[in-house]
Amino acid sequence: MKKEKRYYQIRIDYFWLSILAVIIVISIIIAYYASAHEQTSSQLVSTKHRADIDVTFDDLRSSLENTSECYLCGNAEESLMSYFRNFDTIGLISLNDWYVIDFPLKNYDENGNEVESATSTSFLSGNTGEISYSSDGTPSRGMASIDVTLLENYEIDTNMLEDHLCQNCLSKVAASLEYRKTDGENKEAIPLCIVDFKTLEIYSLQDYWRAYFVRDYYVEMDFDDNIVRTEVFYLPERI
Ligand SMILES: [Zn+2]
Incomplete structure (x- = not known):
């Protein structure tokens, strides 16, 4: 009985760990796209800046x-x-x-x-x-x-x-x-x-x-x- 309970608790830990892992992966993906977008817009700004006459x-x-x-x-x-x-x-x-x-x-x-x-x-x-x-x-x-x-x-x-x-x-x-x-x-x-x-x-x-x-x-x-x-x-x- 005692053993079973322990097993159950480990499963809960795994569950939260997986949730945390998913959150981390999603955050990394969001951060990556955000920085990529920022780079594109700063490139646009510098292209515009270079329009010399x-x-x-x-x-x-x-x-x-x-x-x-x-x-x-x-x-x-x-x-x-x-x-x-x-x-x-x-x-x-x-x-x-x-x-x-x-x-x-x-x-x-x-x-x-x-x-x-x-x-x-x-x-x-x-x-x-x-x-x-x-x-x-x-x-x-x-x-x-x-x-x-x-x-x-x-x-x-x-x-x-x-x-x-x-x-x-x-x-x-x-x-x-x-x-x-x-x-x-x-x-x-x-x-x-x-x-x-x-x-x-x-x-x-x-x-x-x-x-x-x-x-x-x-x-x-x-x-x-x-x-x-x-x-x-x-x-x-x-x-
Ligand atoms: Zn002259």
């Missing part, structure tokens, strides 16, 4: 009749390029008002001739209405920087570029303005670029860039809302 300016057409007045390659009085073209260095252009700032990497006199000078650091700052900027440089070290603060709601003035650049220069500037944004994002091209005074090539200052070489000048850039910080180092190749 490249905004281009290939359709800009020059309306400048006298190409000798081109702001980049010509001699327009409003542009400082005819002065800076004597420089071996590089600069930054605020495109909406074509304000050219040079990186003080070498010392030049008022005629644009390079002069040797003792160790010194130069500072310059200003406000053009379109941008406020500050530049500093140590020519003896071959390093310089320019920080630019743009207007709160900046927007590139393409009419201004079409009016004052020849088609060749306009195409170079237009190519540098290409930028990337997420579908639906409210984002504009940054109205700045880097210019090589020697070759008149134009380099992008859009926010997907971090660094590049312009001849022997290494340019680094950093973007923070409407502030663009650029640093340049003269790094000639070792021969």
